[in-house]
Amino acid sequence: MNRRHFLKTAVASLASTSLPRFAMAKTGDGTFQLEAVKGKGRLYGDEGGLSDLWLFNGQLPGPEIRVKRGEWVKIRFKNSLEEPTSVHWHGIRINNAMDGVSGLTQPAVQPGETFDYEFVVPDAGTYWYHAHHMSWNQVPRGLAGPLIVEEDEQTFESDTDITLALSDWRLDDNGVLDTASFGAMHDFSHAGRLGNWLTINGQNMPEIPVQKGRWHRLRLINMSASRILDLAPSRFGAQLIGLDGQVFDSPREVDGTIQLAPAQRMDLIMRPEGDGPVPFETMTGQPYTFANFTISKEANNDDLLRLPKANALPEPDLENARSFPLVMAGGAMGRMQSATKNGQELSMRELAQAGDFWAFNGQAGMGEKPFFSAKRGETIILESTNDTAFPHAIHLHGHHFRVLERNGKKLENPDWRDTFTTQRGETVKIAFVTDNPGKWLIHCHMLGHAASGMMDWFEVA
Template sequence: MAPFPARSASSDGYRIVAAPARARFARPDRPETDVWTYNGTVPGSVVRLRQGERARLVVENRLDQETTVHWHGIRLPNAMDGVPGLTQPPIEPGKSFVYEFTPPDAGTFWYHPHANSLEQLGRGLAGAMIVEESEPVAVDRDLVWVISDWRLNDGGGIAPRFGNRMEAAMSGRVGNTVTVNGRVSEAESFLAGERVRLRIVNASLARIMALRFEGHRPTIVALDGQPCDPHEPENGRILLGPAMRVDLALDLGGEPGRRYDVIDDFYDGLSYRLTQLAYDARRPIRDHSVDAPVALPRNPLPEPDLASSERHTLTLQGGMMGGGMMGGGGGMMGMGHGAVWAINGQSMNGDGHAGMEPALVFERGRSVVLELRNETAWWHPMHIHGHSLKVLSRNGRAVPHRQWQDTVLMAPKDVVEAAFVADNPGDWMLHCHVMDHQMSGMMTVLRVA
């Protein structure tokens, strides 16, 4: 099988404009929606970079409010991380900011605002970022699905009232319309016999997904951009919290002319069809399936020394107490200053600002083990900036398949151990990527000095 050709632009070939536009998510007879976009589309242009090559990205702000861009999952210099006040001044309306960095890791990443992020992401500001391997991977096609959900009103507009306090204390702003690459997807076209690398980005504000590919056996080859041991998902369900990514090797062994459902059944009683794999009626492109597995080359992540590592506990607290995943009941833990969530008893609201005091300080180069304890009744995808975490165990059981992640999904009452080398100097945020949760307190700062 011939390797899939690289398609990255030149290292200084990107200009990204954040501006209002209109989009049509569904059929032509449905109304258009006022959205905020990167380069006029939802999602924004796919940014393709080369591993180990310096990139220059100019972001221009044509919104009527300040913004920044966070290059989610990239291990980059602190000044390029896109947190307003903490790492850079916000980009004012009519102004531009130049981001320059050299991506050390190949894989699937994404970019989004880190200013008024609940509303700006909720109105459409998101895009995929692909950092290509130095040696192409042997697949027939390399596809990206950016999955977003939207809360639309009857007229097709985006429902207002971002930051509802009661919602923020529960599962966050889950939408009523789900799109794949900016449209409600009836079907995605495939050819029998082909092998596809399918990169899936969950760009939702709060929606957690559990995807099932009926009639197929996808193989997970990377999580959050980092290669893992190729394996089939547990119980056939691919679990993706907000901000998480997964790379699948998908062998199209179905019948020509048939359609196969892709189902999201995470929420009890709210299963729906995300899309269908629609096979062309032509005969398979090869006579037999591809035997060789897709194994991605590992990235140059520093391996933590567990024997000499320092250990810290971060406890997630707050929210509406009691009840189930989509239920309620119980009382709200008061955090003060509009916060309903906390980490180790401390709340940081909003998107980031100057003077944020770190909860933990690490000497540069130290190996660190973080114990993350979810004492709440809700799910939290916990995202670390500037680093990737080697997930060691979940609820006392070792995690298989070599998992490095920048966004770790935690179920209610979960206890997760994760390790990393604090080798990237600066003040780095760690927060929940259910954006309502981040904005209302579930955020802290880790300093590498």
């Protein structure tokens, strides 16, 4: 589907929960073509009006890019918007020059220009890509898509390997995307841009076909700007097998709910046995159904479960680690009185006038000097404290880390993550090996929080 055809049909790309797989759209030299364009779509369904969206290749979400572990990926990105942008490959331990952070790892791609992204994907798993220039404005308009790195040995057939991109949207009374509220200072200083409408792969209340008696892999990606989703996999017969692209040695039963914060992913397995439909819910105080699994009647009782193998990530050396504090402060109802910005101490009133409400370690936004500098191969421990009134989802670029402790208590499962959630007043300790050279961003993935002060960078020699 080219751009002209999309603009004529307006909503054709929102018609199915099945995502087009970009592995079939290579050019002759093996390069993917990815383009940021303006388009329109009905987020509310047939009863809603047409929303103005920004899209990758005219699709919502962007096309699912599927590659194999260890593959050299080449993507020619064209910016057909009227403002600069860039593309970040979230969760991939990527070459620093290809990380897509405008102003840190590359210049922003100007309107009408192209940029060639070339990188190796070292780890299998569920990842995603999204705009990383004025992300608070561009991602919640639609500039995001799945990036799936397949294992060496295929463990699920293509029809039972299902990607589900979850997004919340702020719609007006006509069911149209509310664009006037982008950049609202109330959102920046509170919980972020929270929507009032949920979609899966661009649809609300879709029917997700699954097959009775067969094992399915569900890849959930939270592409929301700020919304934390509470899910209860056991309510639809699912087990957890991985987080943020990193699979476990064995499946886990989830007792109660598990959070999926903005930018986080979770991999589930399920084997439908009933006749359906089975509701897919968020747990916002009470169950809220936003999709249904529809089950085929043919049973396959001989289907054996084969789980993917875990990636080989460098284990932190805790005995020889260096530790750094990461204190989050600011926001409405916070206790921050002042912070440093561009080397100058500013009061909270002065910061707010400049559009800054948050700080890491007393600094609002990135400074000229890095948060810390590390040698390649060092182990770094970050001890974070959330001294704010709101939760945050903290993302480390270019690395995965183990979550070791919460509120001083060691975790039974110190899982690998690239984004961790921290609640009001909570302390979280993480550890990782600085095995990837370059300048790397660390920021809150409530995108308005990052834009208004909650970001910094670190350097690996």
